[in-house]
Amino acid sequence: MKRFSLIALSSIICLLLLVACSKVQIISGKAEGFDSFVDLDAATEIIVLGTKKSEEKPNISRTEDGDITTANFKIDKVMKNEQANAKIKEENTIPIMEHSFSDGTKQISYNGYKNMNEGEQYLLFLSPEQDGLYAIRGVTQGKVPVKEGEVQVYQENDTDDSEKFLSKIFIEARAKYIQGN
Numbered sequence: 001m002k003r004f005s006l007i008a009l010s011s012i013i014c015l016l017l018l019v020a021c022s023k024v025q026i027i028s029g030k031a032e033g034f035d036s037f038v039d040l041d042a043a044t045e046i047i048v049l050g051t052k053k054s055e056e057k058p059n060i061s062r063t064e065d066g067d068i069t070t071a072n073f074k075i076d077k078v079m080k081n082e083q084a085n086a087k088i089k090e091e092n093t094i095p096i097m098e099h100s101f102s103d104g105t106k107q108i109s110y111n112g113y114k115n116m117n118e119g120e121q122y123l124l125f126l127s128p129e130q131d132g133l134y135a136i137r138g139v140t141q142g143k144v145p146v147k148e149g150e151v152q153v154y155q156e157n158d159t160d161d162s163e164k165f166l167s168k169i170f171i172e173a174r175a176k177y178i179q180g181n
Contacts, residue, residue: 024107034138037172044137046088046126047080047177048073049146052116053093069098069115070133073124079177085128096124097135111139112162121146123177140166144173 034040041047056070073096081088088094099113113136116122125142126134136142140162149167 026112032138034141034169037169037176040125040138040141040169041173041176044080044125044127044142045082046085046128046134047078047123048075048088048126049077049079049121049123049177050075051121052096052118054118055098055115056095069101071096071098071116073116073122073134076121079123083128095133096126097129097133099136099139113139113143116143123173125173141169144170146174146178148174 034043051074053072053074056072072093074093075088075090078088078090096116098115099111100115101108123144123146124134125137125144127137129135
C-alpha cells in the first residue's frame with residue numbers, strides 16, 4: 001500500500017511539474033473556422049504568397065481580439081485581391097496579425113496558432129482589419145507553409161487532430177495556388 005501511495009504521489013508531482021514547466025499556453029478563443037479548403041477559399045478576398053521578414057519590437061499589441069504579434073510580411077505574388085486593396089501589391093510589405101506572443105516566461109497561443117518563421121515563405125488567406133492590419137482567416141487554417149508536409153501549430157494534447165485537419169487543407173491550398181501556378 002505504501003509503495004502504491006508513493007508511486008501515485010510521484011506521478012502527481014511529475015504531472016504538476018510538466019504543467020508548471022510548459023513553455024506554451026494555448027488559449028481557446030472565438031475564431032471563424034472553416035470546414036474545408038473550399039469554404040476557406042470561397043470566403044477569402046485576399047490571398048498572397050510571400051515571406052515573413054520580421055516582427056515588430058515590442059511585439060505585443062493589444063486588440064479587441066486579445067494580444068497579438070505584428071509581423072512584417074513581404075508579398076511575392078498576389079493570388080487573389082477581390083476588393084482591389086491598394087496595399088496588396090507584389091513587393092509591398094504588409095502588417096499581419098499573429099495570434100501568438102511571448103509574455104517573457106512562456107509562449108501564449110490562441111487556438112494553437114504558431115507564429116510564422118522569419119525568412120520562410122507562406123501562402124496567406126487574409127482579411128483586412130480596421131486598424132490597417134491583416135488577419136489570417138481561420139487563425140491556423142489560413143497560414144499555409146509553402147514547404148510540403150509542414151504544419152505549424154501547437155497541439156493541446158496527443159489526441160488533438162488539428163494537425164491532420166490542417167494538413168488536408170494545406171495540401172489542397174498548395175495544389176491550387178502553388179503547384180497550379
